[in-house]
Amino acid sequence: MELDENEVNKYLQPLFGQYEDSFQEAWVEILERNPKTVNEIVPIARRVKNKAIKHYLEKKYKEDSLQKPLRNDGDEKFTLESILASPANEDMDEEHEGSTALYKTIVDFLIGEYSKQKAENIKLRRRDFQIKAKRLRLREESLKFKKARFESWRKLMEERAKQKETQNMLKIELEREKLEFQREELLRGLKLDIK
Numbered sequence: 325m326e327l328d329e330n331e332v333n334k335y336l337q338p339l340f341g342q343y344e345d346s347f348q349e350a351w352v353e354i355l356e357r358n359p360k361t362v363n364e365i366v367p368i369a370r371r372v373k374n375k376a377i378k379h380y381l382e383k384k385y386k387e388d389s390l391q392k393p394l395r396n397d398g399d400e401k402f403t404l405e406s407i408l409a410s411p412a413n414e415d416m417d418e419e420h421e422g423s424t425a426l427y428k429t430i431v432d433f434l435i436g437e438y439s440k441q442k443a444e445n446i447k448l449r450r451r452d453f454q455i456k457a458k459r460l461r462l463r464e465e466s467l468k469f470k471k472a473r474f475e476s477w478r479k480l481m482e483e484r485a486k487q488k489e490t491q492n493m494l495k496i497e498l499e500r501e502k503l504e505f506q507r508e509e510l511l512r513g514l515k516l517d518i519k
Contacts, residue, residue, distance in 0.1 A: 327359060335362055339369055346376040 332354060340347035350372040359365050 327362065327365075331362060332365060335365055336369060339373055340376075344376075346372055349376075 332351075336347055336350055340350060350369055353368050353372060354365060357364075357368060359368070
């Protein structure tokens, strides 16, 4: 290799650290490619660093996914790790071994959770129907009350209209009688004046 080892180390150490696996992997790739200048090391180091970051993220994701809640509401007792560690899964048949046992465990758990969720949904649906029925019953009672109130109001208005009509008829009758009395008084007064 034409490059100085110390110069390559100076470039790689800040990126990877001296004892990291990525540092060693970068050195292996540099030795295989045999670059002539430090500028040719840059893409190699970048590629190795990106690969190390990707590997770290995949590992971190796997660890997180074991402890990530399986339900949307974030109930932490249902994680993949808790499923695998649950006492129900300790009595696994000996015929199921390795990944088959893991899949059987996961499937059994998911079927159980599906059944629980389905029962809960049915219960919620029944409750929803009961609430809707109660709401309809209350609406019917409200409409009956409004109808009764309207009927009583209508009757009251009719009675008031009849009373007003009766009052008006009495006023008219009174005015007629007054006019008749005044006319008779005038006629009587005229008869007396004529005599």
